[in-house]
Structures are given as structure tokens and as C-alpha cells.
Amino acid sequence: MTTDNTIVVKFFARLREELDTATLEIEAEPGLTAGRLLQDLAAKGGNWAQLDGAQPVMIAVNQVMTKPEKELQAGDEVAFFPPVTGG
Amino acid sequence: MTTDNTIVVKFFARLREELDTATLEIEAEPGLTAGRLLQDLAAKGGNWAQLDGAQPVMIAVNQVMTKPEKELQAGDEVAFFPPVTGG
């Protein structure tokens, strides 16, 4: 069961469009935080570079808003999105 | 035209019931204020005595809330009533 070690990463709205990515799967690793994952993704360059603080990015882990320091576990669903604009 | 010199006095709600009076007509006189009229009416005794400050009485002259110092003119409509309880 290699999926046991997977973290699902989701993108919404402007980020989903600009990164041309709705969902990614990554391998969990000890000590990986949501903020560290953002930096790793930003390092891919191109449109991904904006994840490194150039634009505000909100973070949810398992559908609850959280801070970049949040450590990610296998099985987690982490989502990155722009500030919300509903209502 | 004797009605030229008349002031109409109205009572509402608990006051109307306890005084058994919905409307009175009085003669205007120079310097008569709403507060003075209340005192004059209170002097009638019985249930009228409550008009002399024992219970809060609100005053409207020509359908606008006002203070006891308001001077009354011939043709005015003055109303006395308990604090309002609508809504």
C-alpha cells in the first residue's frame, strides 16, 4: 500500500488556474510543514514562484484553516488558495 | 368663532382608560405650557392626580414629541400618553 504515505494537495480559484493544477499527490516526510511544502513548490519556478510569499496564500489542512507551521501527516489533505471572496 | 381659541387634548392607552377620557377641549391662555396643563389636570384629583409626576407621561404637541416647557398655542393638539411599547 504505497498510498499510505500520501498527502493530497489541492489548489483553488486563481491559484488553481495559474498553476494549471487542481490536485497533486506528494509523499509525506517527517517534519514537513505546510509552509515548507509551499517553499518546495515555489522552487519549481514559473507561476509556482508566487507561492513563496509574493501573494497571500491561505492554508487549510483537512478542511480546517491553519498556519504555515502546521506539520503534515500521511493521509492529510492540504489546500492552498487565495483570500476568500464569497458572500 | 369661539373654536379659534381652543386647544385639543388627547390621551392614549392606560391614561385614556384610567382617566376615562380620549379627548378634551380647553381654552388657550397666554403662557400655558404642556407641563402646566398637566399640573392643572392633576389638580382635578382622583385618577387625574397621577399626571403630576407619579407616573412617567410622554408629551406630544401637534404630533411631535416635546418637553413640559413647550408653550401651547390656540389650535394646538396636545397629547399625553405612557411610554410607548410597540414593535
Add this chain to the structure above:
Amino acid sequence: MIRVQQQDFDPAEEYHALRDSGSGTGAIATFTGLVRDSGDLKGVTGLFLEHYPGMTEQVIEGLVREASQRWDVREARVIHRIGRLALSEQIVFVGVCSAHRGDAFAACEFIMDALKTSAPFWKKEITGDSEHWVEQKAADRDRSQSWD
């Protein structure tokens, strides 16, 4: 639009009138009050509402005008019933439409609060065998003063 009437009203009709009242409307706030037991008397079955005809309408018009000066108000609709009402019947409606939600909420709540302390309506509670004029609550005076 201000109405003082014996008959019941339909908040849905008022909502549609507010929604149709113009372009640029982004926010509609409404309040409906229902008859409930004040707790002053046991076995309350309903109310009798008395008002001061003429003055009532003028006071409410003044409150709507004041709200329109303080906030963006595209249209306001106020209905207050009079006469005999049973428990849980609709008694009052205030609806405001505005470009902005903060303005819609503030104007609606201001009109409702001020109406309770300055519009000449009086409630009498009715039980099977007695009646009792409701006293003004200090809390209502305080809520209205908080807008000054």
C-alpha cells in the same frame, strides 16, 4: 413605504418590492417581529395594539429619513399592525435595501430600535379574564440610546 394596518402582511411581498426597487442594490436586511408573551402576566393569549393615528406615521417617516441620512438606504419598508393580535402573529416588519450589507443591517436595526421607543404604539396583554398594559422595558430605551 410605511403602513400602519390591522391586517396581516406578507414579508415575501415586501422583500420583492425591496429587491425591485433599483439597480445597484447588493444587500437586503429584514426584520420581522412576532407576538410573544412578555412574561408580565400568566396565560397570555394575545395583544391589543393601540396607536396615535397620524403621529405614528410621521414618527416612522422621520426615523426612515434619519436612517437614510446616516446610511446608504435605497429603500426602506416599515409595517406595523394594530388592533387585536394572537400569540405568534406577525406584528412588525422593517426591511432595508442598500448597496452595502453593513448599511442595510445598521439602518434596519436602527429603525426597529428607534420605533420601539419613539413611535406611539401601546400593547395591552390579554388573558382569558384580564388585560394589562405592557410597561416599557429599560432594555429598549438603552438599545435606542446606543444609536445617539
Add this chain to the structure above:
Amino acid sequence: MIRVQQQDFDPAEEYHALRDSGSGTGAIATFTGLVRDSGDLKGVTGLFLEHYPGMTEQVIEGLVREASQRWDVREARVIHRIGRLALSEQIVFVGVCSAHRGDAFAACEFIMDALKTSAPFWKKEITGDSEHWVEQKAADRDRSQSWD
């Protein structure tokens, strides 16, 4: 009762459900938001609303729970639409019934303000030939923080 849906809603049905939700209800406050031009773009004809399925409902349930802890809330109903909406269509409804009018107003406004800053919805404005993601207004953040 929380619904996230593409189709339109009828505020009158929601009002009736609130009114029927129990005895002791004296106050029903409702808010309806309509689609309007944000002013960021010219010639806006409508919106596209995206959301995060699952999380959206959880966040709104949390806001209703929080409102119910802070105020007397007999029932709250929240509807938010998603997908493509034209100008002046209904986009969001919040309705609260309570024993007391101050609580109904406060809970309704709190849920609406908090929803705008914490529920995962995103608006994209659409014109004839372009699209544009709406940016969060600082005023919305400030209004929500004023409840903290």
C-alpha cells in the same frame, strides 16, 4: 440548515421555515445578498462562484455554532450559491430566529460577516471577453475582526 447549491432559493420559504421552527420566537432577522458589480472591471455581466466542497459546509456550520454560543439562536438558515450567476441574482441568504431582536440581528450579521472572510468561496467577475478573480476587500476583513 446549511445549503451550498447552484440553483436559486426563495427567501420566503426560508422565512416560513424560521417562523415555524418553535415557540417563543419573537424575532426573525434575514439578510439576502445580490450579485453586483465590484467596480474592479468594466461591463461586468455576471460572476462565477467557486468553492471548496466539504470545507465550505464545515466552516459555515462552525460559524452557526459560534453564533449560537454567543446569542440566543432558535434556528439559523444559511444558503450560498455557486457556479455562474448574472448581475442582480440572489447569491447568499442568512436568516436567524431568536426570542430577542438584538440577538437575531447580531447573530445574522455575525454569520454574514464571518462567512465573507472565512468560508472558502471565490468570485470571478465575467465580462463579454474577459474574466477576473475578485480580490478580498480590506473592509470585509475589518468588519469580521470587529466581532472578535
